[in-house]
Amino acid sequence: MTHRILILGGTTEARQLAGKLAARPDFSVMLSLAGRTESPLAQGVPVRSGGFGGADGLAAYLSETGTGVLIDATHPYAAQISANAEAAARKAGVPILALRRPGWEAVKGDRWLEVHSVAEAARVLGEMPRRVFLALGRQEVAAFEAAPQHHYLIRSVDPVEPRLAVPDADYLLARGPFRETDEAALLQQQRIDVVVSKNSGGGATYGKIAAARALGVDVIMVRRPELPRVPAAESVEALFAMVGHFLEPDAERGV
Ligand code: NAP
Secondary structure (H helix, E strand, O other): OOEEEEEEOOOHHHHHHHHHHHOOOOEEEEEEEOOOOOOOOOOOOOEEEOOOOHHHHHHHHHHHHOOOEEEEOOOOOOHHHHHHHHHHHHHHOOOEEEEOOOOOOOOOOOOEEEEOOHHHHHHHOOOOOOEEEEEOOOOOHHHHHHOOOOEEEEEEOOOOOOOOOOOOEEEEEOOOOOOHHHHHHHHHHOOOOEEEEEOOOOOOOOHHHHHHHHHOOEEEEEOOOOOOOOOEEOOHHHHHHHHHHHHOHHHHHOO
């Protein structure tokens, strides 16, 4: 019997998980992307792209395709799709599992100020002009138009269009992972005195946090949004094992 699995992706882990699951002949995997990145990396498995039309649209998709398991492996800040996934799974009667990458914890030497939103991050930069590194993703940076007195260095995978309505901003196109040594060089060359970051977790984007700590640079850390509580694992390997247990309970018990 072939089990259909839908993975909501857009993260490195989703791609890795999809590859591992697709290697099993009894699993048929579809990876779903929001369709925002202009040239996403090759995913190595069948991909669909674009929104489903809310929780109801996703529930209809699950039923129509005979999906047996839904996996939410989206980014920890993609709160809307995670909420939709939980609601759609409930509505369609399809089990849901989530890959929830743990967040970073502040360690000795970190100079973090934690805030609840990107808008709050823009406010706490303060009145005095500062040199700010925004490594947030292009959807969020518009909030910094409210604080036009600062110099911004904005890094994103795709170009920020339209440009920010602030007098002093530089743009950098790059896709991670980013090494600490390269991040430290960037912070120094650009004379950055504050980094604004999401608490993404994982190693691929931690370099800027480690570099900021080493250089004594402030970090404004945007806290994670609340996500629905569903059965979850913290790593690709753990979730892969969970799917196996889930779809083959008899085999796992040795029956
Ligand atoms: P979001 O605010 O939670 O989702 C907004 C809408 O985009 C959803 O309601 C859904 O539209 C659609 N959508 C999102 N993820 C989708 C997916 N994997 N497949 C199909 N439709 C999807 O999410 P977001 O913050 O815009 O993030 C979009 C994607 O980028 C996610 O897949 C996420 O993993 C990835 N990503 C996000 C961040 C971030 O910081 N937010 C960073 C890296 C990667 P409908 O309601 O029409 O179904």
